[in-house]
Amino acid sequence: MCGVVGIIGPDEAAKEVFLGLFTLQHRGQDASGILSYQDGEGPGFHIYKDNGLVESVFSGEAVNRLPGRMAIGHTRYSTVGTSDNKTDIQPLVLNYPYGIGMAHNGNLVNYHQLVQKLKNEKKRMPLTNNDLEVIQNLFADALLSVSDGAEKLQFSQIGQAVKEVMSQAVGGFSVISMIAGQGMLAFRDPKGIRPLVIGRRDTMVKDASGSLVKKDAYCLSSETSLLSFLGYEVIGDLEAGELVFINLEGKLERKVLLQEGKAKHCMFEWVYFAGAESTLEKQPVYTARLNLGKGLAAKIKDLIKAGEMNPEIVVPVPETSRIAAISLSEDLGIPYREVLIKNRYIQRSFILNTPEKRAKAVDLKLNPVRSEIAGKNVLLVDDSIVRGTTSKRLVDLVRRAGAKEVYFVSTCSPIRYPCYYGIDFPNPEELIATGRDEQQIAQALNADKVVYLDQESLQDAIGVKDMCMACLDSRYPTDISAGEVFRQKRLGDRVR
Numbered sequence: 001m002c003g004v005v006g007i008i009g010p011d012e013a014a015k016e017v018f019l020g021l022f023t024l025q026h027r028g029q030d031a032s033g034i035l036s037y038q039d040g041e042g043p044g045f046h047i048y049k050d051n052g053l054v055e056s057v058f059s060g061e062a063v064n065r066l067p068g069r070m071a072i073g074h075t076r077y078s079t080v081g082t083s084d085n086k087t088d089i090q091p092l093v094l095n096y097p098y099g100i101g102m103a104h105n106g107n108l109v110n111y112h113q114l115v116q117k118l119k120n121e122k123k124r125m126p127l128t129n130n131d132l133e134v135i136q137n138l139f140a141d142a143l144l145s146v147s148d149g150a151e152k153l154q155f156s157q158i159g160q161a162v163k164e165v166m167s168q169a170v171g172g173f174s175v176i177s178m179i180a181g182q183g184m185l186a187f188r189d190p191k192g193i194r195p196l197v198i199g200r201r202d203t204m205v206k207d208a209s210g211s212l213v214k215k216d217a218y219c220l221s222s223e224t225s226l227l228s229f230l231g232y233e234v235i236g237d238l239e240a241g242e243l244v245f246i247n248l249e250g251k252l253e254r255k256v257l258l259q260e261g262k263a264k265h266c267m268f269e270w271v272y273f274a275g276a277e278s279t280l281e282k283q284p285v286y287t288a289r290l291n292l293g294k295g296l297a298a299k300i301k302d303l304i305k306a307g308e309m310n311p312e313i314v315v316p317v318p319e320t321s322r323i324a325a326i327s328l329s330e331d332l333g334i335p336y337r338e339v340l341i342k343n344r345y346i347q348r349s350f351i352l353n354t355p356e357k358r359a360k361a362v363d364l365k366l367n368p369v370r371s372e373i374a375g376k377n378v379l380l381v382d383d384s385i386v387r388g389t390t391s392k393r394l395v396d397l398v399r400r401a402g403a404k405e406v407y408f409v410s411t412c413s414p415i416r417y418p419c420y421y422g423i424d425f426p427n428p429e430e431l432i433a434t435g436r437d438e439q440q441i442a443q444a445l446n447a448d449k450v451v452y453l454d455q456e457s458l459q460d461a462i463g464v465k466d467m468c469m470a471c472l473d474s475r476y477p478t479d480i481s482a483g484e485v486f487r488q489k490r491l492g493d494r495v496r
């Protein structure tokens with residue numbers, strides 16, 4: 001999972017991208033990068049990227065060296081390679097047949113097949129382990145064959161090239177790209193698995209004579225929170241399989257190029273990944289999370305009535321589950337207590353990519369309030385239980401603080417199958433729910449009871465009809481015949 005942003009129009013687009021990246025930091029914390037483009041004489045592209053959080057990578061000086069009226073930015077969450085490997089940091093740049101800068105969020109199921117094809121048929125030698133490099137090469141090749149190196153590209157030519165990418169690349173991907181001398185494009189995979197939104201606002205720019213003139217500025221982003229933060233009016237989500245192109249004069253064109261049946265948006269965006277202030281597919285993330293808590297409350301009321309549990313306080317696991325825990329507590333009439341105090345300088349633990357790092361992070365980042373926990377039956381609320389490493393540590397932490405009984409509830413249904421679309425759970429054997437029922441999971445977590453929201457209630461709570469839930473029910477929205485190779489290679493290449 002990563003965050004992407006692209007801005008075209010304002011005089012200092014990279015400065016806006018830099019600010020915007022802070023609102024996408026939760027989507028990836030391994031690396032950050034910005035690529036800007038200045039039309040006219042000179043080198044055109046300017047890039048700065050490194051491992052680390054946005055704040056630590058970019059000094060004001062670095063951003064000042066990124067001129068031009070269009071720029072793209074990226075926050076990286078690495079699923080392959082080493083997290084200190086700098087070659088995989090985005091954006092990536094290709095200089096043939098046009099200067100093409102690109103950033104994306106997602107994964108290709110058939111990445112390894114496409115790499116082989118590029119090597120064998122096109123004699124390309126990939127420089128990274130990054131799916132984006134494959135997308136970029138497919139796009140560059142297709143663009144060359146449809147444009148014949150034309151000075152000014154037509155929207156239809158860019159569309160043909162993107163459609164070729166969509167027909168070859170199998171997976172979930174949202175891509176933002178700049179073509180030197182042409183403009184900015186963005187597209188979403190044919191199932192719309194990964195999110196991508198667009199917004200517009202007026203901007204004042206200097207014309208050739210130095211006078212200020214009003215122009216359209218556009219912003220593309222993984223989430224709407226970034227658009228509102230920078231003052232862009234939300235136009236909406238790109239549709240599944242849709243291409244948007246904005247040329248250097250600010251003319252916007254858009255078209256759905258390829259759709260295969262119904263869209264399948266990743267449910268995990270509402271459950272965990274997206275910022276609570278964002279709205280995706282017209283469904284506010286905050287509302288979805290409130291509803292997740294209400295759905296759980298209905299189930300827990302029955303368990304209390306049946307004498308299977310007797311919670312005395314509702315405790316959220318910071319940060320994501322807080323909203324669901326509030327509505328859960330309201331509906332149950334049981335006090336809500338924020339008694340796991342977070343050290344805000346430690347990264348989100350699920351996003352950390354090795355079990356050792358995750359385990360360490362829980363110990364470092366949360367301090368329990370013993371005076372409120374000791375002697376009570378605690379209902380711990382988390383957004384999901386993935387590998388169980390973090391969940392078990394949390395149960396132990398609360399027990400050590402003196403809790404009488406500890407119940408662990410998850411707003412997400414049991415995750416039992418791998419994700420091939422950009423979330424780092426490729427190995428079902430690592431998922432605690434694989435091959436275990438709720439009682440066995442409770443045992444493995446050392447909890448007195450584990451409660452999950454069922455899949456139907458999860459869907460109702462989010463309120464989006466067409467969602468991918470493949471990690472819950474193995475109904476994958478794309479061909480996954482290349483999935484086994486993907487899994488084995490990913491496990492071999494896994495972030496160390």
Ligand code: SF4
Nearest residue numbers: 266267419468470471
């Ligand atoms: S498999 Fe799960 S995590 Fe992956 S895209 Fe589908 S819903 Fe999201």
